[in-house]
Structures are given as C-alpha cells and as structure tokens.
Amino acid sequence: MFRHAFQRDSSFNHTPSSLREFIRYQGPISVEKAQELALYHHEYGYYLNASTIGNGGDFITAPEVSQLFGDMLGLWCIAQWQQAGSPLSIHIIELGPGNGTLMQDILSITNQKKDFIDSLTVSLVEICPALTIKQKTALQRYDYVYWYKHLEEVPKGADFTIIIANEFFDCLPIKQFVGEEERYITYNEQYHDLIFSPAGNPKTIKETCPIATGLSREITRHLSPGVGLIIDYGDSTTPETRLGDTLQAVYKHQPVDVLQSLGFADLSHQVDFFHLQSLFESSRFQTQGDFLLTLGVEHRMAKLMKVANPEQQFQLTTGASRLVAPSEMGQKFKVLEIFNL
Numbered sequence: 001m002f003r004h005a006f007q008r009d010s011s012f013n014h015t016p017s018s019l020r021e022f023i024r025y026q027g028p029i030s031v032e033k034a035q036e037l038a039l040y041h042h043e044y045g046y047y048l049n050a051s052t053i054g055n056g057g058d059f060i061t062a063p064e065v066s067q068l069f070g071d072m073l074g075l076w077c078i079a080q081w082q083q084a085g086s087p088l089s090i091h092i093i094e095l096g097p098g099n100g101t102l103m104q105d106i107l108s109i110t111n112q113k114k115d116f117i118d119s120l121t122v123s124l125v126e127i128c129p130a131l132t133i134k135q136k137t138a139l140q141r142y143d144y145v146y147w148y149k150h151l152e153e154v155p156k157g158a159d160f161t162i163i164i165a166n167e168f169f170d171c172l173p174i175k176q177f178v179g180e181e182e183r184y185i186t187y188n189e190q191y192h193d194l195i196f197s198p199a200g201n202p203k204t205i206k207e208t209c210p211i212a213t214g215l216s217r218e219i220t221r222h223l224s225p226g227v228g229l230i231i232d233y234g235d236s237t238t239p240e241t242r243l244g245d246t247l248q249a250v251y252k253h254q255p256v257d258v259l260q261s262l263g264f265a266d267l268s269h270q271v272d273f274f275h276l277q278s279l280f281e282s283s284r285f286q287t288q289g290d291f292l293l294t295l296g297v298e299h300r301m302a303k304l305m306k307v308a309n310p311e312q313q314f315q316l317t318t319g320a321s322r323l324v325a326p327s328e329m330g331q332k333f334k335v336l337e338i339f340n341l
C-alpha cells in the first residue's frame with residue numbers, strides 16, 4: 001500500500017525525458033530561454049555532446065576546413081602586437097575554442113616568433129566539459145594555456161590582450177519579436193507538438209541578442225589595451241532591412257526543423273554585425289574573403305605549396321578556395337576587428 005502511494009507521488013517530480021516534454025510540463029518558454037536550454041542545459045543541452053564539430057560532427061568551421069585559417073589569424077596576432085610596439089606581456093583569449101584546432105594552428109605559427117611566444121599566456125573560454133577535454137588533449141604540449149567557463153573569470157592585467165571568437169556569437173541565445181510581442185515556444189496538446197507563439201511572418205520577425213551586448217562590454221573591459229577579432233556568418237544591414245527570422249538548426253551538416261530537433265541539433269542565428277559594431281568605439285568590418293586576402297593568404301599558400309606533397313597541395317588549394325571564394329565562406333562570413341589601443 002505504502003509503496004504504491006510512494007511510486008505515484010514520485011511521478012510528479014521526475015525529470016522530463018526531453019526538452020519537448022519539459023516545455024509540455026513547464027508551459028510556454030521564450031525562444032531565448034528555449035535556445036539556452038537546448039544548448040546548455042545539463043541534461044538536454046546540445047553542447048554536452050563532444051562530437052559536434054568537424055567532418056564527422058554536425059557542422060564544420062573554418063579552422064577545421066584548412067590550417068591556412070589559423071595560420072593567417074596567428075600572423076594577424078603578431079602584426080597587431082608589433083604595431084602596438086611589441087608590449088612585454090601578451091594574453092590571447094579565445095571564446096568557444098571548439099576542438100582546439102584554431103588555437104593549435106595559431107600557436108604553431110606564432111611559435112616561430114620567439115619574443116612573441118616567450119611573452120604569451122593563453123586563456124580559453126569554454127562552456128562544454130567534453131570539448132574542454134578535447135582542447136586539453138589538442139594543446140597538451142603548451143604549459144601556458146588555461147581554461148575558464150566565463151569571460152568574467154579570466155584574469156586581466158596583460159600589457160596587450162587579443163580576443164578571438166570564431167563562430168561563437170552565432171550560438172548565443174536570441175530574443176525574437178513579432179511586432180512588440182516576444183515569441184515563445186509552446187506545446188500544443190491538439191497537435192502533440194511544439195509550436196511558435198505567436199507564429200508570426202518569418203520575414204518580419206525582429207531579433208535581438210542581449211547576451212552579445214553584455215559580452216561586448218566585457219570584451220572592451222579586457223581589451224585595455226588590445227584588439228579583438230569576431231568572425232561569424234551574418235550581416236551588417238540596418239535594423240529596417242534585416243532578414244527576419246534567422247534561427248536555424250543543423251544536424252549532421254543538414255538544415256533541420258528548429259522545433260523538431262530542439263536539444264539534438266546545433267542552433268544558431270545570423271549575427272547582427274550592425275548592432276555589434278555599434279558597441280565598439282573603434283572597429284573595421286569586412287568579409288572573411290577580403291580579410292584573408294588582405295592579410296596575404298595567397299602568399300602563405302604559395303609558401304606552403306612548395307614543401308607540400310600532391311595530397312597536401314590538393315588540401316591547400318581546396319581549403320583556401322572554401323575559405324575565400326565568395327560562393328563559399330568568403331562572402332557569407334564576416335570579420336569585425338576591434339581596436340582598443
């Protein structure tokens with residue numbers, strides 16, 4: 001008797017098996033909150049899964065496409081530091097380092113510049129425990145790399161700070177609005193499915209990213225003095241001409257339905273560079289293609305080609321083309337350089 005009563009009671013506070021069930025029990029939650037849970041919740045969060053990035057994962061990023069990307073960013077770091085008069089201590093902070101590939105490439109090229117590397121400390125800001133383990137393995141030979149979960153925890157005080165964020169801002173949760181009304185996700189008992197409420201016309205939906213605004217302030221605080229590099233897909237169109245609903249879900253390199261895949265697929269949005277740029281006093285905005293070409297990616301490639309075998313030469317040329325060509329990542333991805341000197 002007693003045992004049965006106990007079993008019935010316990011069903012009231014069990015943890016729902018999925019985010020869909022969670023919303024069903026909990027009631028409507030904002031798009032922003034849903035995104036936060038879908039990405040970071042200790043049980044439902046997508047970023048608890050380590051195999052998200054790369055050819056075998058759900059999406060591929062520039063450093064995974066080619067070593068040339070990290071090489072050029074490493075050369076950019078050295079050039080910025082030299083332009084600032086080669087200050088004595090350097091601190092590179094990377095936000096959301098994924099598999100650790102970008103930092104591996106940056107360190108392997110900056111390693112050739114002794115006075116730079118001798119003055120260097122690296123901090124990686126990563127929320128996902130499984131990816132932190134991957135990064136620690138990738139970077140184990142460097143004893144000046146440290147990990148943090150939040151940028152606010154990273155110590156300040158270097159003579160020169162460099163902050164790098166590649167495909168980081170696109171995964172921060174956004175708010176969506178239909179007119180003045182905030183958009184929610186709710187469970188519809190009739191359809192036994194999640195729906196957006198209000199549904200809204202995707203073309204006229206407005207988006208804001210409050211976390212990006214707070215983070216930008218924190219970046220400015222760290223860059224005193226220093227430079228930053230935010231690379232992501234998105235646009236710099238004015239609020240009036242912005243795209244509407246840009247929330248997208250990707251699973252195994254394929255776009256999938258946001259609501260059906262909540263918690264299982266990567267969720268991201270197109271970064272609003274118009275707003276982001278307005279948050280920094282001094283910055284330069286351009287496409288990834290222009291940025292890499294101006295930095296001399298062609299010269300770097302020509303140099304590497306001379307010592308590469310045919311297979312490596314093929315990798316280099318296809319990689320460079322994917323990074324730079326307007327039809328591939330060159331136009332879609334944008335670069336915001338931030339200067340706080």
Ligand code: SAH
Pocket residue numbers: 047053061062063064095096097098099102125126127128131149165166167168171172
């Ligand atoms: N920069 C990497 C990975 C991009 S994917 C690359 O270019 O390959 C996004 C990365 O940001 C992942 O490492 C993810 O775990 C991390 N991340 C996402 N949200 C985060 C947050 N709020 N705080 C810290 N890291 C976060």
